[in-house]
Amino acid sequence: MREIDREIRKILREIIGKREKAIKNGETDNDDLLGLLLESNMRQSNGNAKLGLSTEDVIEECKLFYFAGMETTSVLLTWTLILLSMHPEWQERAREEVLSHFGRAKPDFDSLSRLKTVTMILYEVLRLYPPATFLNRRTYKDMELGGIKYPAGVNLLLPLLFIHHDPDIWGKDASEFNPARFADGISNATKHQGAFFPFGGGPRICIGQNFALLEAKMALCAILQRFSFELSPSYTHAPYTVITLHPQHGAPIRLKKL
Ligand code: HEM
Numbered sequence: 001m002r003e004i005d006r007e008i009r010k011i012l013r014e015i016i017g018k019r020e021k022a023i024k025n026g027e028t029d030n031d032d033l034l035g036l037l038l039e040s041n042m043r044q045s046n047g048n049a050k051l052g053l054s055t056e057d058v059i060e061e062c063k064l065f066y067f068a069g070m071e072t073t074s075v076l077l078t079w080t081l082i083l084l085s086m087h088p089e090w091q092e093r094a095r096e097e098v099l100s101h102f103g104r105a106k107p108d109f110d111s112l113s114r115l116k117t118v119t120m121i122l123y124e125v126l127r128l129y130p131p132a133t134f135l136n137r138r139t140y141k142d143m144e145l146g147g148i149k150y151p152a153g154v155n156l157l158l159p160l161l162f163i164h165h166d167p168d169i170w171g172k173d174a175s176e177f178n179p180a181r182f183a184d185g186i187s188n189a190t191k192h193q194g195a196f197f198p199f200g201g202g203p204r205i206c207i208g209q210n211f212a213l214l215e216a217k218m219a220l221c222a223i224l225q226r227f228s229f230e231l232s233p234s235y236t237h238a239p240y241t242v243i244t245l246h247p248q249h250g251a252p253i254r255l256k257k258l
Helices: 002-024 033-045 055-086 088-102 116-128 160-164 209-226
Strands: 135-138 143-145 148-150 155-158 227-231 239-242 244-247 253-257
Touching (some): 055 088, 055 209, 055 227, 055 244, 055 253, 088 116, 088 209, 116 209, 209 227
Antiparallel strands (some): 227 253, 239 244
């Protein structure tokens, strides 16, 4: 682990060094996330230590954004392809919607946010196979929650996956894939506000949730426009958690060009 950590830090330091040089030489318009982080880092070098990020902070942010942003969205897309293979009727409905909005053309930002069936499908995949299966919190002082007193230093685990599968909250078909439950939005899909929280909640809610859904929609549209797909017979259904929720034996999928 230490070796991997050293390697990742070295790669990131090189990327950061290159960018810093490019900024100094005026060779970049610097309009991306790394640019923003480095701007903050440079404010620190200008003597305003409290305002800026240190280079170590920038490295940590790069690691967080890469991991939080890549793994999660990629498993969401993977489970979506698996579930749409298992439920070809929903695959067809999604394709019809995508083709009726865009035909074979590249989707534009505004229309992507108007896709109803695709959004319902992504919500239902996030409900059944949330990339983050639980959230952790620790009490930093003595506190009372829901009538129970906790001392400082207690680790609390919010079992997102179990709450998303609870029949008392979602009804008898809680474990079935039924995107129609989201037809009237998230608040009408469950009896309890807040029972659907694949992106967390409160002050630490996922900062990338809108971006993630947009990315997933973009990728899904591109696939639906060009291919129909089904699970290969070698697929074995075995969801398991290695930080995020994965199909343990991969997702062998057969694509057929349309
Ligand atoms: C399907 C995709 C995604 C899922 C399911 C997801 C889920 C989550 C969850 C549950 C949290 C809260 C963790 C907690 O409360 O302990 C979180 C935080 C975070 N996510 Fe995402 N995420 C996704 C995509 C992304 C993307 C695309 C980005 C960045 C571009 C991103 C960046 C972050 C960051 C920076 C945090 C930490 C926020 C903070 O602590 O203030 N996530 N995400």
